[in-house]
Amino acid sequence: MSAYLIIEAHITDPQRFAAYARATPEVVARYGGHYLVMGGEQQSLEGEHAATRTVISCWPDRAAALAFWHSADYAAIKPLRAGTGSFRVLLADGMQTQALNDTATEGKAP
16 A cells, blocks of 8 residues: 655745755655655645645555655755754555445444
8 A cells, every 4th residue: 555755844944955855856766755746836725724835755655655764865864954944744554445434334233
């Protein structure tokens, strides 16, 4: 099952952050990831959203995303983003093979 890294970034020092932004895509690709959302216009349609940018990368599976996140390659470039903003990172699994409404009937007799 594919997995996704979803990052909410509030960049406070874009000039310093640029070095991290240039270095990361090559490492992401090396570990099997690719970007689905990065840059471009983002528009809030409902609810309150802080002045953040959302970046979403797709991975073959959770193990590949975690291999990237915990790799020596990423550890070498992660300090480039230190002090450049605040970041929230979420790892989420892709689509389940079982429909969501099927979970309501699990374990119940027909």
